[in-house]
Amino acid sequence: MRQVAESIEMADVLSGVDVSPEEYTRLLGYPRGWVLEGRARELADWARDWYAKNGRPWFYARQAECMEIGNVDGDTIRPNSIRIDGVDFNSKRLRNALEQAGAHSAILVAVGAGPEAEEHARRSWSEDRPDEYFFLEVFGSAVVEYLTTIAGARLCDWAERQGMAVLPHSSPGYPEWDVAEQPQLLELIKQTRSERFPSCVDAFDTGMLRPKKTQLAVFGLTRHIDRLQRLTSLIPCESCSFGPCQYRRAPYKRAPRTTAEPLPARVAVLDADAQYTINRKALQRWSEQRLAMRSGPDGVIDATFRYDGTTCTNMGHPLAFVYNVKLGPRNEGYPILEQRCGPAAEDSGHTAMCKYIEDPDRLMGAIASEKPLIGQRLNAILSWRREPNGAGCYCDPLSRIHKWGLVLETIHYALVQKEMSGETEP
Numbered sequence: 001m002r003q004v005a006e007s008i009e010m011a012d013v014l015s016g017v018d019v020s021p022e023e024y025t026r027l028l029g030y031p032r033g034w035v036l037e038g039r040a041r042e043l044a045d046w047a048r049d050w051y052a053k054n055g056r057p058w059f060y061a062r063q064a065e066c067m068e069i070g071n072v073d074g075d076t077i078r079p080n081s082i083r084i085d086g087v088d089f090n091s092k093r094l095r096n097a098l099e100q101a102g103a104h105s106a107i108l109v110a111v112g113a114g115p116e117a118e119e120h121a122r123r124s125w126s127e128d129r130p131d132e133y134f135f136l137e138v139f140g141s142a143v144v145e146y147l148t149t150i151a152g153a154r155l156c157d158w159a160e161r162q163g164m165a166v167l168p169h170s171s172p173g174y175p176e177w178d179v180a181e182q183p184q185l186l187e188l189i190k191q192t193r194s195e196r197f198p199s200c201v202d203a204f205d206t207g208m209l210r211p212k213k214t215q216l217a218v219f220g221l222t223r224h225i226d227r228l229q230r231l232t233s234l235i236p237c238e239s240c241s242f243g244p245c246q247y248r249r250a251p252y253k254r255a256p257r258t259t260a261e262p263l264p265a266r267v268a269v270l271d272a273d274a275q276y277t278i279n280r281k282a283l284q285r286w287s288e289q290r291l292a293m294r295s296g297p298d299g300v301i302d303a304t305f306r307y308d309g310t311t312c313t314n315m316g317h318p319l320a321f322v323y324n325v326k327l328g329p330r331n332e333g334y335p336i337l338e339q340r341c342g343p344a345a346e347d348s349g350h351t352a353m354c355k356y357i358e359d360p361d362r363l364m365g366a367i368a369s370e371k372p373l374i375g376q377r378l379n380a381i382l383s384w385r386r387e388p389n390g391a392g393c394y395c396d397p398l399s400r401i402h403k404w405g406l407v408l409e410t411i412h413y414a415l416v417q418k419e420m421s422g423e424t425e426p
């Protein structure tokens with residue numbers, strides 16, 4: 001059992017947030033460097049202004065009393081388990097990071113954008129204002145990312161003065177950590193000491209939080225700062241977008257390269273150890289059953305993915321959509337040159353979607369115009385944060401973004417498998 005003498009607990013309701021335009025634009029699905037114009041700029045400014053007047057962002061952090069990894073006093077902990085203040089969590093990725101960095105403690109964090117934006121976005125949807133709904137929903141997600149970053153920056157400030165370092169955070173729902181463990185993490189974080197928990201948050205048995213624009217996280221804490229210089233995957237600065245931080249040890253690496261930037265010689269253009277949001281067994285099955293890829297003599301790849309789903313209303317009519325993605329050659333990093341999505345030739349189920357019945361031209365125009373990550377290299381899919389949305393239909397913009405994520409992750413997975421098997425072409 002690793003008990004700690006130093007201790008930290010923080011809680012705050014912020015008067016405002018400073019979400020960077022670049023991060024907001026990225027979460028909206030635009031390529032790096034994109035400048036919003038026209039109606040998109042108007043909606044983005046509206047969402048930012050509305051939240052500044054009505055939002056109530058907050059965060060809470062406290063250091064755990066004790067943390068256990070491995071066998072303690074004859075009590076065998078599961079192979080991938082970490083015990084924090086007597087509660088077991090099962091995450092191979094988090095456990096490995098803590099062990100490699102020689103972490104002696106953990107800091108439990110909760111952040112939230114508050115329920116106000118979520119409620120207003122839901123009202124916008126019910127009043128048939130989907131554009132306002134989408135931009136405010138995404139801004140709420142950007143606020144959560146910002147709050148997690150700010151909480152991490154404050155922890156880094158405190159840890160630096162203690163001669164320690166804070167590790168990159170992990171959360172239930174991240175790769176190799178079941179989201180179903182979120183309720184027990186929430187209950188553990190709520191066991192505050194001297195500070196009051198700033199907001200009302202509940203967790204369903206499935207792991208979903210309410211309000212949904214809330215995130216729980218665990219940050220490891222280590223005194224072995226020298227180890228982080230050797231373990232590049234554990235350098236927290238590379239996953240932190242807080243630009244003015246005076247303790248930055250490495251550049252922020254989330255932003256992917258654009259096709260205008262040359263790749264270094266002998267670079268791995270796809271991450272073979274990718275952390276996907278989708279189970280690898282599902283990616284394997286989809287790559288075999290739903291995906292077809294063809295390579296031309298110039299190295300350009302044409303990929304076709306078929307998605308089969310059902311409408312969410314009208315007795316669940318089956319529908320089928322086809323995704324076409326054109327990628328540039330490998331030596332350019334597989335840049336995404338073209339993206340198209342539309343109903344399969346034989347499909348009629350899409351006409352039963354509620355938004356199609358209300359305004360078919362508007363819905364189909366929106367589907368055709370959405371080209372997330374266009375112009376970026378395929379590896380950008382690994383850093384594209386988006387909310388899971390299991391709806392089978394295409395009425396909700398978030399469900400369409402979710403499906404594009406499935407498509408691009410499947411293509412990435414398939415190309416990685418080809419390269420690992422020694423094949424140079426699909």
